[in-house]
Amino acid sequence: LHCLIHFIKRRMGKNKNKGSPRNYSLASGVARFSRASMFHKKAVYKFLKKKAPAKKTEKKAVFVEKKIGGAKNGGTRMVRVRKLPNDYPTAVKTAKRPNRSCQKSHPPKLRSSITPGVVAIVLAGVHKGKHVLVLKQLASGLLLITGPMSLNGCPLRRINQRFIIATKTKVDVSSVKVPENINDAYFARVKAENVKKDGVFADNKKQKYTPSDERKKDQGEVDKQVLAAISKNPEGAMLKKYLASVFRLQKGQFPHQMVF
Amino acid sequence: MPFKKFVEIGRVAYIADGPCQGKIAAIVNVIDQNKVLIDGPTSGVSRQAYPLKQMHLTNLSVKFPFNASTKVVRKELEANKVDEKWADSAWCQRIKAKAVRKSMTDFDRFKLRKAKSQRNRIVTIALNGKKKALRKAGKI
Numbered sequence: 001l002h003c004l005i006h007f008i009k010r011r012m013g014k015n016k017n018k019g020s021p022r023n024y025s026l027a028s029g030v031a032r033f034s035r036a037s038m039f040h041k042k043a044v045y046k047f048l049k050k051k052a053p054a055k056k057t058e059k060k061a062v063f064v065e066k067k068i069g070g071a072k073n074g075g076t077r078m079v080r081v082r083k084l085p086n087d088y089p090t091a092v093k094t095a096k097r098p099n100r101s102c103q104k105s106h107p108p109k110l111r112s113s114i115t116p117g118v119v120a121i122v123l124a125g126v127h128k129g130k131h132v133l134v135l136k137q138l139a140s141g142l143l144l145i146t147g148p149m150s151l152n153g154c155p156l157r158r159i160n161q162r163f164i165i166a167t168k169t170k171v172d173v174s175s176v177k178v179p180e181n182i183n184d185a186y187f188a189r190v191k192a193e194n195v196k197k198d199g200v201f202a203d204n205k206k207q208k209y210t211p212s213d214e215r216k217k218d219q220g221e222v223d224k225q226v227l228a229a230i231s232k233n234p235e236g237a238m239l240k241k242y243l244a245s246v247f248r249l250q251k252g253q254f255p256h257q258m259v260f
Numbered sequence: 261m262p263f264k265k266f267v268e269i270g271r272v273a274y275i276a277d278g279p280c281q282g283k284i285a286a287i288v289n290v291i292d293q294n295k296v297l298i299d300g301p302t303s304g305v306s307r308q309a310y311p312l313k314q315m316h317l318t319n320l321s322v323k324f325p326f327n328a329s330t331k332v333v334r335k336e337l338e339a340n341k342v343d344e345k346w347a348d349s350a351w352c353q354r355i356k357a358k359a360v361r362k363s364m365t366d367f368d369r370f371k372l373r374k375a376k377s378q379r380n381r382i383v384t385i386a387l388n389g390k391k392k393a394l395r396k397a398g399k400i
Contacts, residue, residue, distance in 0.1 A: 119367070167367060238370075259363055259366075
């Protein structure tokens, strides 16, 4: 048996290429074996899958025979199934830019520091400097805030997260249920109609805003719950004074060095 | 004005900068003009070379031979109660107070303001009462 093995090994030749790949590239940059040689060496034919027979597609008719009626009655004519386009544009149509309405798919991301019940400092608008309570984020992405009204005169209002600084002070407002009707449509501005009356545009002076009875009612309802939530907080009394106060920067205070 | 705190073997220094910021360590040996070998086994500073520029010398010092092992340094620091003396020092307490002040939230600052004004009101009322009494007595 030993002789037989020795004989076979001798016939096969010494593997001078031990350790390196079989099909290494030669000094000239060309591979040692051609694609065809490798096909046979690796016995790729053993692993090739059988080709699936080509599906026979029904050839669609281009012309269709139609009868000629009317003036030139009798006989038939060939009519195209799909008519040729009537207009060949001379310039390439620029592709329409995709609509940037990703906001429709989800409300904008909120800063992690802003959560329901957080006390925030308003930075712009009529109520700038006031400490207000953030209630929730509306569908449009704007925040619903309330003073509460009795503490600082800020009503139920929408505000963009960019115009507030969220402090680290939080009130547990899980017990506060904001009515379902208080949404973006509730706060949407009512456009005054510019109607032409007797050929002249109506003298639409800027109407001074007066809160509707509905708004007053909703304000009272929500604030009652919010004030109850604040009172439950162990620092409730101080928090009420805090919400009634206004934020200002003193000498030596720099916002980038402060913790809010 | 003569120098009072020296870079010497056993001098306790407060590390003001670098990876070990905020901790104290003892000087074990001097490497060159700018670097020293420090070790703070009781304060969590491993034995290492440290630039003198990033350290501030304290008025505390202990005695051990140069290049003493960490075991010896630890024994000396504990025997001299360096950690307690450092914690009691005004310097350490000032550092802690600064850190608290920096981490105050806006609500904390508001409460502090209110507390200060309340205290000042009490002081002013008491002071004015005393002034009034003295004025009445013709002493002012």
